[in-house]
Amino acid sequence: MASNYDVVIVGGGIAGLSLAAALAGKCTVALVEAEQSLAFHTSSRSARQLIPSYGPPVVQELTVRTLELLAARDAQATEPILTRRGFMLVGDEERVQAEASGNMHRISHAEAMELCPALNPDSFTAAGLDNGSFGCNAPLLLEEHRQSAVAAGADIITGAKVHSAQRLGSGWQVGAGTEGFQSGVVVNAAGAWADELAVISGVEKLGLQPFRRTAAIVNVEKPLPPETPMVCAADDSFYFRPEGNQVLISPSEHVPSGPEDAKPHPGDVGKLIANLNNVTTLGIHSVERAWTGLRTEAADGIPVVGFDAEAPGFFWLAGQGGYGFQTSSAIAELAAALILGAVEAESPESRTVEQLAAARWSIRR
Ligand SMILES: Cc1cc2nc3c(=O)[nH]c(=O)nc-3n(C[C@H](O)[C@H](O)[C@H](O)COP(=O)(O)OP(=O)(O)OC[C@H]3O[C@@H](n4cnc5c(N)ncnc54)[C@H](O)[C@@H]3O)c2cc1C
Structure with a gap:
């Protein structure tokens, strides 16, 4: 029998893990990862640098916000995530x-x-x-997200490649490895496989x-x-x-x-x-x-974050390119706000990245 969750996140890299940590405890969450270990692909292969001047303006804004969130975390912790490096x-x-x-x-x-x-x-x-640029302890950041997601009740399942995802009533039925899940929202955090996941979900791919x-x-x-x-x-x-x-x-x-x-x-x-x-x-x-x-990119080089316009409950968290760590905490904050809004309203809607940027300021106020 399929397990029931509010949100199933596909992909256990920095994108999926940071969102799982942001959502866990506020709704029911499962994260499924194809590989036996988390962060096996791009998220264990970065240069671990967070550079506020790097990327288009919206990426720079998301980087500044991520640095704020990580600095606030470091102020309370014994081992820092950030190390100043120009x-x-x-x-x-x-x-x-x-x-x-x-x-x-x-x-x-x-x-x-x-x-x-x-x-x-x-x-x-x-x-x-x-x-204003910093080195980032990426393994520690990933592990903290995993720990805080699990501590708040999220289920993390590795070695379970999602092979099917279909709309079922007002939600989704997801097949991963030998397991089945039902959820209101499916999050596509599949990195280089994001378009492939869209295709098996019957969702139009974006050309990532x-x-x-x-x-x-x-x-x-x-x-x-x-x-x-x-x-x-x-x-x-x-x-x-x-x-x-x-x-x-x-x-x-x-x-x-x-x-x-x-x-x-x-x-x-x-x-x-x-x-x-x-x-x-x-x-x-x-x-x-x-x-x-x-490094997976959309044609305009801007991360794709938000509900698909045509497929209710299908949420994109992809196309982070060379900015996946430096934007991660800000994007997780925004994505969690949008998903929780949808879970509460039970009517997932489509958002553009500009609306996400606007949402960022309303979150901060
Ligand atoms: C050399 C290099 C240097 C970089 N340096 C930096 C840097 O200094 N700063 C920075 O911010 N960024 C940097 N980046 C970019 C950053 O690493 C990426 O943006 C980020 O890791 C992407 O994370 P992700 O979670 O989207 O993807 P991934 O880490 O690839 O995670 C996606 C996961 O989805 C899983 N998956 C795919 N399909 C399925 C499926 N059907 N079922 C289940 N699971 C599935 C995959 O197995 C994978 O584990 C660098 C990248 C590279 C390559």
């Missing part, structure tokens, strides 16, 4: 200026060299700094596209001081940041992919190392480990 953009005048925003200010070449003496001074002419992004931890001759900001090329050819005595590097590639367990392509990390050994004095000599994740 974000510095280097490149030519035109590209750096194009990225300048309220959260990023221009700095001189000399200031940039002082912040990261490992840079080859001839490799850039202009720089910008976002001092996963893009590959590789990163690696490398060993270096000259470690970066811990206070070094994340350094990012304005032409998107690399970024790097300290990771203890090692360095995290990425070629910042943006290559379309199908939904899959992505792996680094042979040669990609080697090419990046050759480039970084040219533009820095890091002296990268070996790779500790390398990985690839999928």
